Amino acid sequence: xxxxxxxxxxxxxxxxxxxxxxxxxxxxxxxxxxxxxxxxxxxxxxxxxxxxxxxxxxxxxxxxxxxxxxxxxxxxxxxxxxxxxxxxxxxxxxxxxxxxxxxxxxxxxxxxxxxxxxxxxxxxxxxxxxxxxxxxxxxxxxxxxxxxxxxxxxxxxxxxxxxxxxxxxxxxxxxxxxxxxxxxxxxxxxxxxxxxxxxxxxxxxxxxxxxxxxxxxxxxxxxxxxxxxxxxxxxxxxxxxxxxxxxxxxxxxxxxxxxxxxxxxxxxxxxxxxxxxxxxxxxxxxxxxxxxxxxxxxxxxxxxxxxxxxxxxxxxxxxxxxxxxxxxxxxxxxxxxxxxxxxxxxxxxxxxxxxxxxxxxxxxxxxxxxxxxxxxxxxxxxxxxxxxxxxxxxxxxxxxxxxxxxxxxxxxxxxxxxxxxxxxxxxxxxxxxxxxxxx
Ligand code: GDP
Ligand code: MG
Numbered sequence: 001x002x003x004x005x006x007x008x009x010x011x012x013x014x015x016x017x018x019x020x021x022x023x024x025x026x027x028x029x030x031x032x033x034x035x036x037x038x039x040x041x042x043x044x045x046x047x048x049x050x051x052x053x054x055x056x057x058x059x060x061x062x063x064x065x066x067x068x069x070x071x072x073x074x075x076x077x078x079x080x081x082x083x084x085x086x087x088x089x090x091x092x093x094x095x096x097x098x099x100x101x102x103x104x105x106x107x108x109x110x111x112x113x114x115x116x117x118x119x120x121x122x123x124x125x126x127x128x129x130x131x132x133x134x135x136x137x138x139x140x141x142x143x144x145x146x147x148x149x150x151x152x153x154x155x156x157x158x159x160x161x162x163x164x165x166x167x168x169x170x171x172x173x174x175x176x177x178x179x180x181x182x183x184x185x186x187x188x189x190x191x192x193x194x195x196x197x198x199x200x201x202x203x204x205x206x207x208x209x210x211x212x213x214x215x216x217x218x219x220x221x222x223x224x225x226x227x228x229x230x231x232x233x234x235x236x237x238x239x240x241x242x243x244x245x246x247x248x249x250x251x252x253x254x255x256x257x258x259x260x261x262x263x264x265x266x267x268x269x270x271x272x273x274x275x276x277x278x279x280x281x282x283x284x285x286x287x288x289x290x291x292x293x294x295x296x297x298x299x300x301x302x303x304x305x306x307x308x309x310x311x312x313x314x315x316x317x318x319x320x321x322x323x324x325x326x327x328x329x330x331x332x333x334x335x336x337x338x339x340x341x342x343x344x345x346x347x348x349x350x351x352x353x354x355x356x357x358x359x360x361x362x363x364x365x366x367x368x369x370x371x372x373x374x375x376x377x378x379x380x381x382x383x384x385x386x387x388x389x390x391x392x393x394x395x396x397x398x399x400x401x402x403x404x405x406x407x408x409x410x411x412x413x414x415x416x417x418x419x420x421x422x423x424x425x426x427x428x429x430x431x432x433x434x435x436x437x438x439x
Contacts, residue, residue, distance in 0.1 A: 023055045026070040030291075037253030037290045038222040043260045047077055071291065078287035081256055086265040087280030089120070090211040090239070096129070096175040096183045098208050102201055102236060103216035104228055105189035108244035108270055110140065112216050113186040114147035115270065115278035120182055121153070129180035131171040132157035133164040133204065134188035144186055150275065154180065164188065165203045172208055185210070193228060198235045205236060213238045214267070217258065219246050225254040226261055233262040243281065244270030255286050324419055326375045326383035373401035374411050386412055 027048050034044045055073045091097055099116065101109045113130055120126040130148055132155060134140035141157050148155035156171040168185055175183045187204065190197045205213065215238040217225045232238055241262070243255055246269045255266055271277040375383065377400030382389060389412060391405075398405045 020056050023052055023070060026055075027051055030070075030074050033291065034253060034256075038250070038257075039253035039290065040223065040226055040257035040260065043081070043257050047074075047081065051077055075284075075287045075291060078256060078290060079284045082259050082281075082283035082286055083265050085280060085282060086240070087267050089116075089267075092211045095179075095181045096172065097181065097212075098172065098183045098185065098210040099212045099214060100185045100187065100201075100204065100208065100210040101214055101216055102187055102232060102238070103189055104193070104218070105191055107189060107216045107218045108242070109189060109216045110134070110143050110147070110186050111273065112214070112242050112244060112268075112270060112278065113144065113184050114151060114275050116214075116268075117147075117153055117182070117184055118151055118275045119278055121151075126182050127180050128153060128182035128184055129171060129175045129178070130155045131168060131183060131185045133167050133185055135160045135162060135164055135167070136188050140186075140188070147275070154178070164200055165207050168204045169207045183208075193231045198231075201236055212240065214240050214242050215264075216242045216244060217254070219243045219250045219252055219254055220248050222250070222254055223257070226257040229258045229262050229264075233264060238262070238264055240265050240267040242266075242268045242270060242278075247271045247277070252286055252289050255281075256290060326378060326386065326415065329415065330372065330375050330383075370401070370403055370407065371411055374398075374403055374408055377401040386415065 030051070031044055031048050034047070035041060039047075051070070051073055054077075055070050089097075089099070101113050101116075103109050117128040117130055120128050130144055130153060132141040132144045134144075138160050141160065145155050145157065147153075156167070156174055158167050158170065164187065171185070172183055174180075185204065185208065187201060188197065213236055215229060215232045215236075217229055219225065221228070229238075229241065241258055241264055243252070243258075243266050246252060258264075259266060266281045266283075269279050269281045271279055374397060377397045382393060382397075394405045394408045397403075398408050401408075
């Protein structure tokens with residue numbers, strides 16, 4: 001959420017009913033936030049209209065401020081727009097199932113081909129054949145072959161002189177002989193949509209009759225992605241979209257527009273260059289991301305399932321009363337480790353992007369051990385009341401833990417920031433328990 005939107009929310013806090021004026025103010029900011037996030041303006045217009053209709057005159061839920069209430073409506077509408085979660089991949093009646101990857105150059109087709117193959121084998125115990133149909137650049141075939149080697153999977157190629165349509169046809173024959181149950185065809189892209197490219201893709205489609213045509217779209221390209229999706233869908237009638245590079249700092253508004261414009265589901269999200277960085281696309285998370293709220297709900301849920309209920313309650317009490325100490329912190333670190341990589345957790349927190357100190361190097365896993373050492377070098381009193389920390393205490397702790405005074409300082413600072421953040425989170429969690437707050 002943009003800072004301005006935040007402050008608008010604050011302004012209309014504490015009212016009993018959402019007034020027309022509130023909604024007007026809110027939707028103006030929401031509109032800007034969405035446009036900023038690259039959501040197509042037509043989509044925004046329709047959305048704002050629906051939001052206004054829904055939000056005005058609503059009773060405000062006990063646990064929400066009117067501002068939050070409007071945002072809740074916005075988020076629900078956004079989630080709806082993107083459809084439910086649909087990460088299924090077709091299974092053909094007769095093996096092999098054929099998946100065709102299409103998209104512009106650099107979108108991530110080849111990488112995603114490898115990722116999908118990896119997923120199919122790991123999750124569904126399938127045995128895919130990868131097919132190199134991008135004959136226009138020798139490097140493209142090589143790239144797929146390298147992926148095949150990494151994955152220890154067969155790659156079908158006929159070099160750069162063969163016709164992509166023939167290659168695709170022959171690949172299917174080989175898959176039948178070799179009992180590959182999936183065939184993933186990596187096709188060529190262009191810098192722009194052009195007739196020749198579409199023609200070739202249509203021919204491949206006619207020849208192999210794919211069960212899925214996945215359009216791979218680079219989320220970083222914003223509004224362009226929407227136009228690209230529209231023309232590929234018109235020409236090829238795609239079955240789903242894979243949105244790549246969502247690990248970048250794009251707001252991802254394109255996701256919303258793509259679904260609205262093509263009415264095809266976004267099935268997967270590429271979250272990095274590595275082969276295991278492909279995830280099912282979660283519309284709700286995307287809605288949060290577009291609104292810039294961080295993935296609070298997921299974070300809280302994650303924390304709830306991992307942290308022992310009773311312990312969590314005691315902890316919650318402590319956080320709220322701000323009596324959370326380094327001893328609790330130490331105990332918590334065990335729990336936190338169970339929740340998964342800290343980086344993932346942090347990236348889900350609202351505003352985490354702004355907290356440089358937390359986000360950067362200081363908090364990776366290896367640092368946890370250091371943090372533990374620092375806390376263990378503190379006296380009982382220091383752990384309970386970090387305020388008493390002075391230069392000589394810090395020096396002693398640094399020496400005892402094999403760290404430096406500046407590392408000790410950093411931990412102290414992070415600890416106090418974390419306390420503040422935890423307090424905010426606890427409040428949100430409280431709200432959620434109240435009455436169906438959903439973000
Ligand atoms: P193609 O031309 O469509 O086949 O695209 P490639 O698969 O060759 O990918 C182009 C570039 O984008 C490569 O450097 C990939 O490593 C990178 N890439 C692909 N998917 C992702 C992703 O989800 N996240 C990030 N950060 N990079 C990606
Ligand atoms: Mg490629």
